Amino acid sequence: MTDFLAAVLLGVIEGVTEFLPISSTGHLLIAERWLGHRSDLFNIAIQAGAILAIVLIYRQRLWELVVGFATRPEARSYSLKLAVAFLATAVLGLVVKKLGWELPTTIRPVAWALVIGAIWMLVAEQLAARRAQALGERVEVSWTTAVLVGIAQVVAGVFPGTSRSSVTIFVALLSGTTNRVAATEFAFLLGIPTMFAATGYQLLAVYKDGGIGGEDWTALAVAFVAAMGTAFVSVKWLLRYIQSHRFTAFALYRIVLAAALLLLVPSGQ
Known part of the structure; x- marks a missing residue:
């Protein structure tokens, strides 16, 4: 496989997995074992591409918030x-x-995080369904929910494999916002400033360390576009999917993936 094609595939993996509740970091850690490790700048670029897709999807909602603030x-x-x-x-x-x-950064902790995250999703799905049945349809995000979702982002960020999107969405569902679309929207909108800030921080660190030079800019640019395009399609699909489906399929996928990793990846990795 050429280096260029590997870069494109990593961009696609980032775009597909960043906002689906299946862990982008976990998938990239796994993919880099076979496609080769990339520079910090490369990883920053594909993450920025995925974030930009969210901005494009929610551009009308963001504009409404800006115009209507006053x-x-x-x-x-x-x-x-x-x-x-x-x-x-x-x-x-x-x-x-x-x-x-x-x-x-080893495979086994990621695999176990995938399993724990899957169990969390299955349990949270049931609890959220009960809350929705008891409380009715609630699209409003409370102040408590906002704080808890903010904290959940950090918890998810500490352990690759847990998935930021799944943790934040279900925290919103369990803390008062019973509508899945509303909970997902808040989680994704919050991800825009959070991930841009993290990306900017990482980019500054790379610049200070002199990691800008020597980059394959063509491969990086194509990977950026691949991440943005696939993230756009993935999130659009997810927003339609959750209107009539639960997250159970994602939980099952995580368990199957984790089992394959634990069985196939050599010990100590």
Whole structure:
């Protein structure tokens, strides 16, 4: 396989898995074992491509929030809740960084995180369904939900394999927002400033370390476009899918993938 094709495939993997509840970090760690390790700048670029897809998908909603901030109480309240959630993520994320907690980079911890995340999804799905039945359809995001979703982002970020999207969506569903589309929208909109901030921080670190030079810019650009395009299609599909389906299929996929990893990957990796 050529280096160029490997770069494209990594971009596609990032785009497909970043916002589906199946763990992008886990998949990229796995893929790099066979497709080759990439530079930090490359990983930053494909992540930025996936984030940009979310901006394009929610561009009308984002514009409504900006235009309506001064005149519409609903838009102002929603925007402030996003800000509070982002602040919770930023503060707790800095604490985690200060404590020096590092992401595990071996296959087995990722596989077990996939299993634990799958169990969490199955249990949370049942609890969320019961809450929805008891409380009825609730699309509003409370202040408590906003803070909890912000904290959930950091928890998911510590362990690859847990999936930021699945953790944040289900935290929203379990803390008051019973509508899956509304919970997903808040989780994804919050992901825009959070992931752009993380990407900017990583990019600055790479620049300071002199990691900009020597990059294959053609492969990077194509991977960026591949990540953006596939993320756009994946999220569009997911938003339609969750209107009439549960997340059970994703949980089962995670279990099958984890089982394959635990059985096929040599010990110690």
